Amino acid sequence: MKKALVLLLILIIAVSLFMFTGCKNQDEKGKLYVYTESGFPPFEYPSGNDIVGVDIEIAKTIADRLGMELVVKDVNFEAILAALTDDNAIGLAGLTITPDREEEVDFSIPYFEAVQYVVYKEGTLTLDENSMVSGAQLKNKVIGTQSGTTGDIIADEESAEGGLFEGATVKGYDNALIAAQDIGNGCEVVVIDRHTALQIEANNPNLNLKANQIAQLDSESYGIAVKKANKKLLYAINWILQELIEEGKIVEWFNEHSVSPAEEE
């Protein structure tokens, strides 16, 4: 009985995958619009005139396996979810799956884990025995964030009375690198996802930055966003993501694009 159900499920997914791709002929390839914000290495970052990174590899594969033409749209981070109004648009931007966002869009299965880090000038914060920074050290600080990100939302919530960073002021920037370049001027520290924080630390030796995990915060899972009730595309994406995870592709791409190989975590 259980086996029959699994088979049925596989059939449904296969059929929807086929319906999504099968009806178009090669000359009139449908376009897949991928909305992202490219200030988020190693997931999306500029390289020459291109945008590259783990998410872009994923985007290319999805477009490829669906027989669609990839169009990458680099927009302000806060504009991504609202841009997903068409059946063939997805948000692929290291987007953390959150209950609030799930009211606005649907998310794929998770494809990567992260946690919030703090970026600071070397020597200005101290580490605990696990090489983490206690949130209490961010009290009353000016915290730079990328506007609209989970780091921004958490920093806002935790600066309130009784919060982990009580008394802090949050300053939103277009992306985390711009915020980090302003440390010592417009802000004192930056709160952003782990891998981007480590990348900023490694890519800017002249800035003398360090990046460490904030001890008290929970981990986050990244998903691909699609407009609500766009089930056909969502099933197809989940199918492809599952394949990529099983093929070890996402870890492979991560290791190619990152300074901190996934295995070492």
Ligand code: ARG
């Ligand atoms: N994971 C965080 C969030 O979803 C940060 C994502 C930032 N992504 C980007 N492409 N700039 O809010």
